Amino acid sequence: MTSIEHQLKQRGWAEEEGGIDEATLLGFADSLGTPIASNSGELVKRLTPKHQGLATEHTFSGSYGNKAFPLHTDTAFWPLPARYVIFVSTGPSSTGTLVAPFERLLARLPRKQIAQAEQSVWLIPPPFGNMYCSLQFRSGRSFGWRYDAHCMRPANGAAHAIHDALTEIEKELAAERCIWTKGKVLVLDNWVAIHGREAVPSMDCHRELLRVYVNQ
Numbered sequence: 230m231t232s233i234e235h236q237l238k239q240r241g242w243a244e245e246e247g248g249i250d251e252a253t254l255l256g257f258a259d260s261l262g263t264p265i266a267s268n269s270g271e272l273v274k275r276l277t278p279k280h281q282g283l284a285t286e287h288t289f290s291g292s293y294g295n296k297a298f299p300l301h302t303d304t305a306f307w308p309l310p311a312r313y314v315i316f317v318s319t320g321p322s323s324t325g326t327l328v329a330p331f332e333r334l335l336a337r338l339p340r341k342q343i344a345q346a347e348q349s350v351w352l353i354p355p356p357f358g359n360m361y362c363s364l365q366f367r368s369g370r371s372f373g374w375r376y377d378a379h380c381m382r383p384a385n386g387a388a389h390a391i392h393d394a395l396t397e398i399e400k401e402l403a404a405e406r407c408i409w410t411k412g413k414v415l416v417l418d419n420w421v422a423i424h425g426r427e428a429v430p431s432m433d434c435h436r437e438l439l440r441v442y443v444n445q
């Protein structure tokens with residue numbers, strides 16, 4: 230088992246310095262599974278900080294601009310969210326990507342709210358999708374978690390309570406901070422770990438990550 234696979238199994242994400250560039254990214258993605266295009270149709274998506282007004286509506290940058298992105302599951306609005314998210318940095322950046330296992334958030338809920346998390350129903354409205362979902366999903370023998378307050382609206386009382394509780398927990402959560410060097414790769418098991426981004430200071434406006442979704 231490679232170090233990446235081992236880390237993914239152990240804690241739900243993996244980091245490696247200096248291993249990958251644009252030319253080798255899709256080959257690396259192939260070694261994990263099948264690369265899947267993002268909603269924009271691109272297999273490799275180039276992520277750069279954008280001012281809110283200049284970014285596409287309904288994207289994270291369209292909603293938050295250069296401010297912090299809250300913790301989320303990528304593609305939470307897909308019937309089955311992408312299994313892995315690969316990020317590679319094309320240069321150094323001190324703006325961290327934040328990562329935490331979803332269970333670390335759940336562990337902070339009072340016992341009574343664990344049941345509410347299980348009973349919570351969420352709506353993913355247009356333009357993101359058009360479906361109801363729960364936080365936990367199952368695919369074959371695997372279970373996963375989805376959470377993205379940007380596209381998931383609480384649809385019952387339990388979901389409202391969980392939304393409020395997770396918003397508070399997120400403020401105090403000790404998330405791991407991945408800061409970037411050229412060629413560094415971060416692979417997330419997107420069913421297990423959620424992630425966000427720190428606010429981007431103007432001096433880091435050249436920050437650039439490449440992102441690929443992978444299914445198994």
Ligand SMILES: O=C(O)CCC(=O)C(=O)O
Binds near residue numbers: 289298327424427
């Ligand atoms: O830029 C980052 O560090 C993460 C970006 C992200 O989470 C996203 O675009 O979905």
Ligand SMILES: [Fe+2]
Binds near residue numbers: 301302303424
């Ligand atoms: Fe993301």
